[in-house]
Every structure is written in structure tokens, then in C-alpha cells.
Amino acid sequence: MKVDVLIIGGGPSGLTAADECLRHGRLPLVIEASLEWGGIARTVKWQGHRVDIGGHRFFTKDETVEKRWQEWLAADMIEVPRLSRIFYQGHFYSYPLKLVETLKNFGLVGSVRAMLSYLRARLVPVHPEVSFEDWVSNRFGWHLYRTFFKSYTEKVWGIPCTEIRADWAAQRIHGLSLGAAVLNSLSLKRNVRSLIKTFRYPRLGPGMMWERVARSVTSRGGQTWTQSEAIELHHAHGKVTEVLILKEGQTVGVEADEIVSTMPLGHLIRALRPQPPEEVLTASNNLKHRDFLIVTLAVRAQNLFPDNWLYIHDPQYKVGRVQNFRNWSAEMVGDPELSTLGMEYFCSRGDSLWEMTDEELIRLATEEMASLGLAAADAVKNGMVIRQLNAYPVYDSTYAENLAIVRRYLETLTNLATVGRSGMHRYNNQDHSMLSAMAAVQRMLGDPNADPWAVNTERSGHEEQVLKSSVNTIVGASP
């Protein structure tokens, strides 16, 4: 079969590309490997409840993205009061940090230790700054570094902070200092973003938006296939000539004038026939991802805690964050007598967490929830596990070099564009995925200045600002 545009992946970038094609009279076919629309921003339905993969706040500085969200969701977007705190060694720390509360939580000995370790770091800094640990502890002292940076960063990325490069910290949290954080916590010089007390959210979770876009694509003449995975891309003379799709157990060949891919770059490179040179294969294999597990617990209680989510920095717990979906939108919970908690575990396929059975994970999450004092273990009615592969593109010491090799090779295929989070190995938000997709379609339509790789949303400015807004620099926390 033959189509105008074949779009691989039904997440925010793929569906935005399809929508954009239709706005310009090109008929797309979107294929999605799973059963659901929305990619990482899907909403999983479970026993009348709705589960968000990580908690998706809707924030953008881009007018076009904003316009699309309005158009697609309008009255179904709700404004949610924001509250999140950090748990560390038996104490909850407000976000943004409050100086008096922080010192109280530290206690006299801890507060003195924090000050002395800060002074020591300023007087005798580690030199040269090689690792993330050197960089942050030089600026905050060991005590604050350990409480607010070390354990959480290590949970997210799965490697010791001594193995994360200092320039990564410099790039992501530059401009942050203890002085600024203290002023911020005293409200003397509040960072504008830290004053954001609400965020927007589709009342039925982020998938509500993407399911709606998928329906709209079909209603306007586009095609949308679920359970359809691109397994081979055949190419000749600098063009992709045919894509083989495994559709509900059958292999279907599709020819297209243009192809937009949002699949992980490593998978794309391995699916090309003939195969790219060894150097390109190796580079793409070295583009790594971190995976993610969400253990959802349905708990017999209505008001467990006031936060939308909690950060669990304490290394004693394996859980990294706890979402309280009722506090995102009451409609996420199917039973008014229950609350649903998303216990989030950062992991890598094949590691000890990933290898646990669902029953073991539900048991672990229940124990940790109870030990954190959030609810009694016997209040858990039941649980469910979601395994999200390729959640976080890893920015390790060689990723930029590997990405450049892969990009150079893909540029030789003139009717193929790669966009989105895994499609560009980019640690992004939905708005970046959408804008990269729009740019790819504009380029396809003949605008030589449109370039998905030039889209820069500063991760929406949002999380970066959050990072800088207090000592609560939850590096890599979300998305």
C-alpha cells in the first residue's frame, strides 16, 4: 500500500505531525506499536482509575503549542494547585524550601554541620571539579549536597554522582548558589517560576488530549493503526522505499513519499535495510535510556496527603517519587472511597528492580508506602505495574558524539525525518516533541529553514527554573 506520509509512533510528536500534515492537505498514516495513544504521555486505564506515566504538567512558552492545546482540550484542561515536598531521613521539606523549616528538620547539630561543610567547601574546594559530586558539593557543602542532590540523582540515573560529569551539572544547574537559594527560601528574592502555585492538566490525564488528537486525525481522513510496529525500513539511493510493519501479527509493506519517525534512534538504525556502517550501528547502540516502573496502589482512603507528588530522596527507599493522582484530578480515581498512588521506580531493563515480578513490586511498594507513613499496608486494596521502557534518554559522556554520528548518517536519507524525545534522544517535554514534529512537516512542505534539531524549548523553561529556584534542585526529576 502507498500513503503520502507515514508516521512511526503515536505519542505527542507523531500525533502532532499527523495533525500538521492534515492542516496542509497531506494524508498521514500513523502507526503505533502499543494499544494506546499518547506514548509516555498516555493515560493507562485500570479498574476505573486512570494512571499517568510520571505526572504530566502542561506548561509551554510557545504560542503555537498553547493554541493547539486550547483547540484540542479547551474546557477539559483544569488548573491544579501545586504542592510537592521532599522526604529525607524522616522529614518532609517544603518546596520551595523554607529556611526555618529546613533548619528545624536538620536540628541544631545538622544545621551547624551544614554551615561548617558549606564553609569548608568554600575555603577548600575540590579541585579540579571532575564529577557532579565535586561540582555540587563545592557550591553547597557536603551536607546539603547529600540531602538534596546525591541520593535522588543517583536513583534517577542509576550511577554514583562521582561518575556523572561536572560539566553536566554546570550545564543543567548553572547560576544556582546557596545565597540565591537562601534568599529564595526567605521570599526576599523569589524566582518568578517558583511562585507558580498551579499547573494545568487535562481532567482525565494527558492521554485524554492524545486520544482526542488521534480521533481527530481519523475524522479528517488520516489513518491511525494501533498494535502496528515498524520493524524494517528499506532504503535505496538516499530514500526510504518501503517500511515493513508488524500489524496484529501480519507483516504489511507500506510505501510513503515521506516518513516521520519518533521511534528510539537505536531501534531505527537497527531496522534499516541495508544496515548502516558499523560505526553508525555502534554509535546508536551507545545511545542509552533509563527505564521506569510505576506501581499503582489503590488505597482505601480519600485524603492521604495534600501533595500532588512527593520526592523520596532518602536512600533507604527504592521509590523515587510518589504521585497522588486524586490531587492531580479527582476524575483520575474511579472510586470516591479510594486514592491511587503511583509509586515510581527509576531502573534499567534487566536490573534487580526491573526483574522483580509484579507481585514482588506491589509488595515492595506497599511496604515502602507504609514505612513512609503514607498509609497502612492493609489499606491497599490492590495494585498494578506499568513498565515504561526508554523513559529517559541518558546524557552520558559520549552521547553527544554518538548522536552526531547517527544524525549525519540519517541525513543521507532525504525522505526520512526523526523527531520527538527518543527520535532525537532528547530529554524533553511534550512541547518540544510537538514543535520538532511541526518543524519536520514544514520542512517536508518545502521550508528549508524549518529544522526539528533547531527547536529549543529549554525544557519549557519550567523544570530548569524549578531546578534553580531553590536548593531543591531535583536534578533529572521530571520529565
Ligand SMILES: Cc1cc2nc3c(=O)[nH]c(=O)nc-3n(C[C@H](O)[C@H](O)[C@H](O)COP(=O)(O)OP(=O)(O)OC[C@H]3O[C@@H](n4cnc5c(N)ncnc54)[C@H](O)[C@@H]3O)c2cc1C
Ligand atoms: C516520568 C516522566 C515525566 C514527564 N513529565 C512531563 C511533564 O510534566 N510535562 C511534559 O510536558 N512532559 C513530561 N514528560 C515528557 C513527555 O512524556 C515526552 O516529552 C513526550 O511523551 C514525548 O513524546 P514523543 O512522541 O516524542 O515520544 P513518546 O512519548 O516516547 O512516543 C513515542 C511512541 O512511539 C511508539 N513507537 C516506538 N517504536 C515504534 C515502532 N517501531 N513502531 C510503531 N510505534 C513505535 C511508542 O510506543 C510510543 O507510543 C515526562 C516524561 C517522563 C518519562
